[in-house]
Amino acid sequence: MFFKIRDLELKPNRFEVAFAPGEVDLLDPELQQAGPLTAEGVAEFLDSVSEIHVRGEFRVRVNAPCDRCLEPAGEEIRQKFDLYYRPMEELEGGVEVGLKAADADVGFYEGDGISLIDILREQILLALPAQRVCRKDCRGLCPICGLSLNEQQCSCVAPAVESRWEALKSFKPGLKAGK
Secondary structure, three states, X not given: OEEEHHHHHHOOEEEEEEEOOOOOOOOOOOOEEOOOEEEEEEEEEEOOOOXXXXXXXXXXXXXXXXXXXXXXXXXXXXEEEEXXXXXXXXXXXXXXXXXXXXXXXXXXXXXXXXEHXXXXXXXXXXXXXXXXXXXXXOOOEOOOOOOEOOOOOOOOOOOOOOHHHHHHHHOXXXXXXXX
């Protein structure tokens, strides 16, 4: 679905869509859309400020490898969004312009509108947790033999600390050198 400015100038565009698994590219081969991505909301053109305002809600399940043990980890995401997009201004000579603090919450678009899939992709990626785990008590992999510690305990022994790092044990933050 593409929101064209010329259509939005006439009337707001309400949407209620469902995208099948795999229909939205999440730009990472490890991230997979595991179920339908459903979204509903409204897009409108704010003529007074030349912005596209898109608000709504989406729901999707995303699968990815666990960051600790590499087993599948699923994440159910349901989130509301309320976004503003301004046109990317054509600048002569390719001059870069710095953003003001007020521009931090505003996105930009090029051409005659913006794609709903692009909006949803961005919102999904922002909603994913920084660390994905298969379960809260995941013990991960043994750093020595690579065995999954969720399945069994290995007999590996952690190596002793190398002597070149011993000096850091006495390091006290906040003290100035020579005192």
